[in-house]
Amino acid sequence: MNLLPKSTREFGSVDYWEKFFQLRGKKAFEWYGTYLELCGVLHKYIKPREKVLVIGCGNSELSEQLYDVGYQDIVNIDISEVVIKQMKEHNASKRPRMSFLKMDMMQMEFPDASFQVVLDKGTLDAVLTDEEEKTLQQVDRMLAEVGRVLQVGGRYLCISLAQAHVLKKAVGHFSQEGWMVRVHQVSSSQEQVIEGEHRFSLPVFAFIMTKFRPVPGSALQIFELCAQEQGKPMRLESAERLAEAVLERQQYAWLCSQLRRKAGLGSVSLDLCDGDTGEPRYTLHVVDSPTVKPSRDNHFAIFIIPQGRETEWLFGMEEGRKQLAASAGFRRLVTVALHRGQQYEGMDSIQAELSARVMELAPAGMPVQQKVPFLSVGGDIGIRTVQHQACSPMSGEYVIEDVQGDDKHFFRRLIFLSNRNVVQSEARLLKDVSHRAQKKRKKDRKKRPADTPELLSAAPRQAIDKSYLCCEHHKAMIAGLALLRNSELLIESPLTLLVVGLGGGSLPLFVHDHFPKSHVDAVEIDSSMLEVATQWFGFSQSDRMQVHIADGLDYVTTLAQGGEARPHYDVIMFDVDSKDPTLGMSCPPPAFVDHAFLQKVKNILASEGVFILNLVCRDLGLKNSVLAGLKAVFPLLYVRRIEGEVNEILFCQLHPERKLATQDLLEMAQALEQTLRRPGSGWDDTYVLSEMLRTVKIV
Template sequence: MDILPDQFKDFATKSYWEKFFKKKQAPFEWYGDYEIISNILDHYIKPSDKILQVGCGSSIIAENLYDNGYKNIESIDTDSGVITTQSRRNILVRPELVFKEESATDIKRENEYYNIVFDKGTLDAMLPPEFDDTHTEDVEKMFSEIKRVLVSTGKYIIVSLLQDHILKKIVEVFRRENQYSIRFHCADGGEVSDFPLPVFVVVITKFKMPMPIEIPMEYMQNSTMKAVKRMNNIEEILDVINSEREFNMYATYKTKNFREQSSFKIFDLKDKDKERYIVYVVDDPNAKEITTMAVYVVSVGESNGYLYSTTKGREIIRRNCGVSRLLMFYKLPNQEYGDLKDVNDEVADLVRRLTPLSMKNTKINFVEARNPAQNIKLVKKGISRINGEWKVIDVKISNTHSRQLIFTGCPNLIQSEVYLNKVKGKMDVDMTRLNSQYHYSFLLSLSMTNLKVFIKRKEVEMRILVLGIGGGLFSSFLYDFFPKSTIVGVDLDEDVVKIAKNYFKFPTSERMVVHIDDAYEFVKKEASLDKKYDAIFVDIAGSGSDNIINCPPPRFFSLEVLSDMKKCLNDTGVLAINVVTRDEEMHEAVRHQIQQVFSKIYNATCDMDINQVMICPLNSIHVTQTKYPTTSIFKGADLQTFPDCEAALEFELKKLKSLT
């Protein structure tokens, strides 16, 4: 690109152009080639049109038009050398092309002669940023001549970098008489060149007579050739053009692979203050070049989840999509969106401009992340003093019915979920099945306290501590599954316990002991007491603002809390922690921290969720050697009233592994 001037003002100097044409013997399309603007030109030009190209230089645009069926073209330029070169190159192969040494300020044709006047870079050359009266006078003369030679409904088509002073001059001159409409296109052509400034095509149409009302300017979408924004003042169009310029600079550099994720906002063209999408460009940091790409549309309400709100989460999605570049479009609240095809049509031009040149003809797949729920019924909503707004909803997914507790502050995290069964024509909570897979990992961990715990489930008298009651499903299941055991539940939020009792059939009994307390403080107090627990389950949701680890709050991995929980257990007790994080490094850090207090750690991962259950036994048979429970722990167990239990526990057994 060394033949381009260092400064825009150089375009207006004769010495620059003399050096330019001497240095560049071959035709040079410094504003982009015909392919980039052809779709726009084809929309406005007919094969029968008489076309005048002003300031043709060494451009081959006339040849391109000729080869595509537009034969009636005259090209003028003040440089005799250019005209000679153009004529020699075309006289035999394109004999109808005409090249004349002539100034655009003095066109040698009668009034209303041409259907099209085509200007590719000439206006930019004649009016540099630091223009003076001479420049202005020449441009005014050229505009006056173009107005004169254009027929009614004729078009003046300008290909320009459209700097602010150029744009202002066009609008100033062609809106004086209210006889011309002005349309703006960004000539991206579906791809980005190495030239970082966007090229614009301005189409000015002449009416037969001045209009009685002001004609609005239009900004056009190239793929549909429909106006996406109509404007009556210069400030509005300047804002749109400058936004395009900023985006094109960004898109040009994004044709290369950047290791860091980047993002930008798309505003509604009809309301420049209203955000339409937030877009993230997620590239494979290890890829030498971008060879595959997809578009991932994030639905409203999904964006707060770890996958969508963090760098590592977005990288996980990119890897799962199997592409080296993923464009993530985040829908925003209080906006109306159509289906996936509508979104595709809306953002297609932008997607093409972020597509590497090597993938020019490659189909880009669009996928959408959405909740598959078919039917949602609000059961109850309210406000908790601790957790804020909450709602209990009944959800139907396929033929499965469930009830969920969700806090508005963490809309993507289901706090509690229980299956529903139809009983006597009404949906009722099903306490015989656990909805969350990780709860079966919790249940399995009890076999490390006593291998016969399932066989003798009706007789064993355990004392089990559950930190984090939530909707109470797991505590209620334990209560029914071990009818002689005592369940101690701790939750900071009294309103949550009330929700559990009112909507999730949480039992009230001497065997179900509830403490409204901070689990952190409760464990500290219990550690000093003689009465111990057979098992402790940590199932506490973390802060919705913590994107690294969702459950439990990080302080539960402090050595102090881990030590206190160990002190609360009897000699064969077990600690099981529900860990929710997609950060692989965090998983390793958690394991390392736990191992400083518990010498043996097992874990079970959940296939459908991001939960991992860390199981820390004190029973010597599981500590001194890696001793896994076997299916014999179910042999003879009466599990018929809990239909999914045995199969689920066997499944958890297969995934159980030692981390130490």
């Protein structure tokens, strides 16, 4: 028996519904959910003694069940004479105070302000099947009638799938009338089957339109979203933003349905937001491992990433998460990153908060009562303290934060919020200072009012461990100094360096401190970064360390045009990121590897010098083009890939005859390191220069 219409337009036809209920008989048809699924929102917005009008009642049992729990002043109307007759016969003796009337909701016969609630379960969706002029005129008449029969303070409670055109029409109509508009999510998803032929998986929403008394000259419009059954409503600034928020929840429900039905959708990530503020609270990545053989206990697991470690390759990159999932041995692993700016009480509270939501992401075939394990590193959520947050006109919003590493050391990081999972600069804090800072922080928390943001004053410069390079690509760049002739004598030589890209200043500062006769010119386009480096990362200028606030392209061009007076640097380092996220190369910007510009770099590089470039490029074709362009200007080109990262460090020189075998490179690096490990130098024992060059390849 096929009850589906030939077209959606038939949903608004009297003849269609007469035939529908004749064929279906007395079996109840529950469009968009049963009473048990809807009772939470119904009881929230309807009081037992209020007079309720149900429009397009059909043969749903909803009115009957409301009546049986105390809502007895209910009037039901429908355009189908067949269904009204059925419902009268069924309820006459059981529910004598409830009435059923054959009536067109577009021309209702009730006096003005007759009801306190108009309840609509799927009727607006059935009428508003398209946006043709005739359909919209019918809907206007319907909604005008709803407004007419409602008292001031009354509510139009409409259960809907909130398709974009339906939401737009309903919200637009009532907000223009000065009503308060609230959209309340009723369920995460509703899978509906009509006689086994039609299936959808979308969340069900309730529109609660509250009638306000018109105020002449007032343009106040109120839009709210309640994303959870017991959650607080969230105020939104416009109808457009409300529509966006509803669409986000529909997309989430669709994604969950796809994940339940099949595995292997590729890389899937989503944000779970705070229900009160709408701010992202968790970022989830769903990773399937099709090679894992299924068993009773390995269907699904959740991995909580400790705060501050979401930038690590294993957690922050797709390839790393795949490796993590495979090694964990689960068919599906969901990694959960905790957002800065959010408060978390501990692992137990996070599990309790996430349990219901993450189960929506479980794979098909998982037993209903299967217990899902929550995994982590070390059993805690880590420590992250935002020390400072500001906005740079050049780089956008950024934060300075201290995080605890897996070795209990604390690290200070610079993060641009436009690229939250990339550490722009990092420095290790001295252990004793960081420990005292944590104790002071706990003491300050007890004194500080609960609503005071945690932004602490800058730590003293001596808190930074200047002997330690956190970034592997910085270590490799320093190791490139071994390519200079007589590198073992560099600490006694007047070494000149140009570093383009300051960041936190750790790279030029390391050179300055470990090569006592060096002179470093650092170029930084963003003046805010000099302030950050000085205040938060222990950086300072001196007669041997000068920072130039300028565009690196312009600075190099000016130097190259200096004729005989132009400088010739022993080392030139580029460690500058691109501000354009659409490019396949995030470091450096393409202009820095343009052929004409590379010629200018060549003109200011000493004949025996080395040009060192940090390259981050995910586009293989673009990367090969960059390498070919570099080799056209610098015939001798070494490449060092950073394990677990996209970074590649390129060492460029002018004389191909100086090409060195790997063993020679290692011996030169060892010789340089021996001179750097002089007494009192503060050399980090874990930093082995030769290891940085062991995997170097010549292009």
